[in-house]
Amino acid sequence: MTGILHAPAAERNRSPILGVLRAQLPATGRVLEIASGTGQHVAHFAEALPGITWLPSDPDPRQRASIAARVAQAGLENVDPPLDLDVRDVWQVPAVDAVIVANLLHISELETLRGLCEGAAATLSAGGVLHIYGPFKRDGGHTSPGNRAFDASLRAQNPSWGIRDLESVLAAAEAQGFVVRRIVDMLANNLSLVFELHNK
Numbered sequence: 605m606t607g608i609l610h611a612p613a614a615e616r617n618r619s620p621i622l623g624v625l626r627a628q629l630p631a632t633g634r635v636l637e638i639a640s641g642t643g644q645h646v647a648h649f650a651e652a653l654p655g656i657t658w659l660p661s662d663p664d665p666r667q668r669a670s671i672a673a674r675v676a677q678a679g680l681e682n683v684d685p686p687l688d689l690d691v692r693d694v695w696q697v698p699a700v701d702a703v704i705v706a707n708l709l710h711i712s713e714l715e716t717l718r719g720l721c722e723g724a725a726a727t728l729s730a731g732g733v734l735h736i737y738g739p740f741k742r743d744g745g746h747t748s749p750g751n752r753a754f755d756a757s758l759r760a761q762n763p764s765w766g767i768r769d770l771e772s773v774l775a776a777a778e779a780q781g782f783v784v785r786r787i788v789d790m791l792a793n794n795l796s797l798v799f800e801l802h803n804k
Contacts, residue, residue: 614644633701643671661689706737725780
């Protein structure tokens with residue numbers, strides 16, 4: 605089907621991320637995916653977890669077209685039309701039970717982290733889940749030579765990009781009432797950060 609985009613990284617990490625989500629998401633409810641990109645993640649998750657209604661989003665119209673085309677091709681009935689959502693803006697979304705995002709923070713400005721945590725806290729009810737996947741520095745240092753090289757390549761493209769410190773992400777989430785539920789080591793030196801909203 606024309607209009608469907610493909611990202612090799614999403615193909616590689618979709619199943620490991622699904623393994624984390626299976627254990628952390630409710631069996632039923634509504635889940636908002638931030639920066640859904642090509643739609644590979646949300647289509648994979650929706651097929652595997654049919655009791656959940658999935659709400660993809662992306663600020664890029666080409667990506668939203670890819671998401672819609674991929675969902676239509678797969679015949680998935682538990683995925684809503686993709687929203688035009690930039691996390692730095694006010695979120696115009698319905699209440700959800702979880703917010704998930706993968707590989708966004710290192711290819712966006714620092715203000716994206718604040719917008720993500722603020723928007724998720726405003727959208728979730730107490731007990732709601734925030735899941736963030738990607739590479740992070742720990743104690744101010746990179747966790748592998750590959751991550752160090754990746755960080756340098758990101759900053760060469762845009763000085764405001766780069767692998768974020770895990771501690772700054774935890775602090776930004778905690779400032780909005782989230783507490784850490786789990787931190788899971790993932791493939792290729794990535795982490796899954798699972799938070800639960802306590803203060804509402």
